[in-house]
Amino acid sequence: MDEPTLHLRLKELHESSFVWAMRCTAQDKSMAEDVIQTVYLKILEGKADFKGKSTFKTWLFSVIRYTAMDLLRSNQVRLMRRKKYGEQISEEHSPEPGGTEDLHKKLANLPLRQQQVLELRFFHALTLEEIAQVLEISIGSVRQHYDRGKKKMRILLIDKS
Amino acid sequence: MEKRNDKDLEKIIREISEGVSQHTPPFEEVWKEAQERKLQNRKVRRFRRLAVAASVGILLVCLFLIRDHTNRNSQINEIQPLSQWRSPTEVLLSNPTSFSYGAIKSVPTDALLRLGKIDMSDDQEDS
Numbered sequence: 149m150d151e152p153t154l155h156l157r158l159k160e161l162h163e164s165s166f167v168w169a170m171r172c173t174a175q176d177k178s179m180a181e182d183v184i185q186t187v188y189l190k191i192l193e194g195k196a197d198f199k200g201k202s203t204f205k206t207w208l209f210s211v212i213r214y215t216a217m218d219l220l221r222s223n224q225v226r227l228m229r230r231k232k233y234g235e236q237i238s239e240e241h242s243p244e245p246g247g248t249e250d251l252h253k254k255l256a257n258l259p260l261r262q263q264q265v266l267e268l269r270f271f272h273a274l275t276l277e278e279i280a281q282v283l284e285i286s287i288g289s290v291r292q293h294y295d296r297g298k299k300k301m302r303i304l305l306i307d308k309s
Numbered sequence: 310m311e312k313r314n315d316k317d318l319e320k321i322i323r324e325i326s327e328g329v330s331q332h333t334p335p336f337e338e339v340w341k342e343a344q345e346r347k348l349q350n351r352k353v354r355r356f357r358r359l360a361v362a363a364s365v366g367i368l369l370v371c372l373f374l375i376r377d378h379t380n381r382n383s384q385i386n387e388i389q390p391l392s393q394w395r396s397p398t399e400v401l402l403s404n405p406t407s408f409s410y411g412a413i414k415s416v417p418t419d420a421l422l423r424l425g426k427i428d429m430s431d432d433q434e435d436s
Contacts, residue, residue, distance in 0.1 A: 166334070167330050170332075188339060192344060193350070270323060298314070
């Protein structure tokens, strides 16, 4: 794929790429920005090369996931500090019930895989097969995470509403 | 019923993700930064290559110098110790019983006669 086409396609998917990067970095904005920039760098340097084995979006999302995992591994300490800070904040401040922040917290209560599957399915509109490709797991596992995630999310929404 | 629930969930997750997407940094900005990092990385890589080449060169020079130094040391070790050293003219300092006397004895008699070192008169009278 030539650079202008690549540029155009990345631009189209930029917003959803950032949302996905945020999900993969546990909502760390600066880390998500780092991830997106590193992904673009990898693409520019030819380290990540689209070979057309899947859709462009699926490929891009899996590159984002890998890059986020690498960054998370190298930023373990920072993430732990952030978690502690998050806990402190949540103790001091409780979000408005039913508001976006509250919903955000509810979704964050699910295991990361379930959050990822639900977001990929409902926000990024990927099929279960595509989700399996992005997360590199079997469709069976995707289905399991999808069903469990939905169930848990419903319980959380009923409990806290 | 489940489909309706799914729709609700979809709505909620959409709402959450749309909230997140509002914080998306502008594409051109991120792209530009990535391009700058690419150029910077290229420079760093070039510098690293040069540094590696220079360090290999220095290492080779050091190895050569060390080898040269050890060679010179071994040559010095091969030289005879001073206590065993003999002058080339030492032979001339030896006593008559040794080599020099033998050398004199081996000089032809005619030559000694000419030098007047041997008196032959008694011998001639006897004969």
